[in-house]
Amino acid sequence: MRILVVNPNTTASMTARIGAAARAAAAPGTEVEAVNPAMGPASIEGYYDEAFAVPGLLEEIGRGEATGVDGHVIACFDDTGLEAARSLARAPVVGIGEAAFHMASLIAGRFTVVTTLARSVPAIEHNLMKYGLAARCARVRAAEVPVLALEDAASDARRRIAGVIEQAKDEDGAEAIVLGCAGMADLAAALSSAHGLPVVDGVASAVKLVEGLAALGLRTSKTLGYATPRPKRYTGLLDRFAPR
Numbered sequence: 001m002r003i004l005v006v007n008p009n010t011t012a013s014m015t016a017r018i019g020a021a022a023r024a025a026a027a028p029g030t031e032v033e034a035v036n037p038a039m040g041p042a043s044i045e046g047y048y049d050e051a052f053a054v055p056g057l058l059e060e061i062g063r064g065e066a067t068g069v070d071g072h073v074i075a076c077f078d079d080t081g082l083e084a085a086r087s088l089a090r091a092p093v094v095g096i097g098e099a100a101f102h103m104a105s106l107i108a109g110r111f112t113v114v115t116t117l118a119r120s121v122p123a124i125e126h127n128l129m130k131y132g133l134a135a136r137c138a139r140v141r142a143a144e145v146p147v148l149a150l151e152d153a154a155s156d157a158r159r160r161i162a163g164v165i166e167q168a169k170d171e172d173g174a175e176a177i178v179l180g181c182a183g184m185a186d187l188a189a190a191l192s193s194a195h196g197l198p199v200v201d202g203v204a205s206a207v208k209l210v211e212g213l214a215a216l217g218l219r220t221s222k223t224l225g226y227a228t229p230r231p232k233r234y235t236g237l238l239d240r241f242a243p244r
């Protein structure tokens with residue numbers, strides 16, 4: 001089985017860490033290819049970055065489809081471009097946010113999401129409502145850690161995340177923690193051990209869900225919302241993205 005993991009931002013070191021986390025979760029027979037677009041934002045922190053990450057993301061999804069991958073993971077916690085990617089793909093496409101929310105819901109009554117910056121919180125709250133899982137989320141908290149600080153071993157990111165986890169336990173009644181950034185993927189096991197509750201990483205969750213979907217032969221439905229885009233002209237810089 002081959003799974004494409006796309007980091008929609010353009011920071012290669014983050015893509016490498018995401019790929020390592022994905023491979024650590026993958027089953028022995030699963031090959032993981034981790035990529036990021038050549039164009040777009042270095043990190044995604046809010047709606048504006050998210051918008052400009054989508055074209056590059058979709059280009060990578062299209063390449064994966066052309067090589068016949070068995071499934072795709074969108075490795076950005078906002079689930080950047082998820083619906084558009086599903087419209088382009090026939091293989092299943094799973095976002096790490098949606099995956100983590102579902103996995104946390106299977107092991108805990110209520111969970112708290114710990115993400116990077118406060119500006120990223122509303123998009124995550126919107127996704128929880130869109131997915132019908134808002135009732136299971138006690139709160140979405142920000143550790144006030146820029147995404148790329150997670151790439152800097154000298155930053156206080158880990159300490160900040162740990163402090164917010166303790167707040168979530170004390171104040172939210174959180175029975176599990178969901179890590180709200182792909183760049184936190186390699187922290188899940190250590191944080192779970194240090195804080196004494198399940199800590200869910202979306203990268204690993206999405207890999208296992210794609211493996212399951214592919215094993216069951218479940219592919220993206222093309223009947224309505226995710227129907228293949230109708231051929232039409234796109235003008236200017238976006239010409240190459242026009243549905244043919």
Ligand SMILES: O=C(O)C[C@H]1NC(=O)NC1=O
Nearest residue numbers: 044076077116120181182
């Ligand atoms: O929204 C966030 O802060 C997290 C999100 N941004 C990013 O570049 N990769 C992510 O997982």
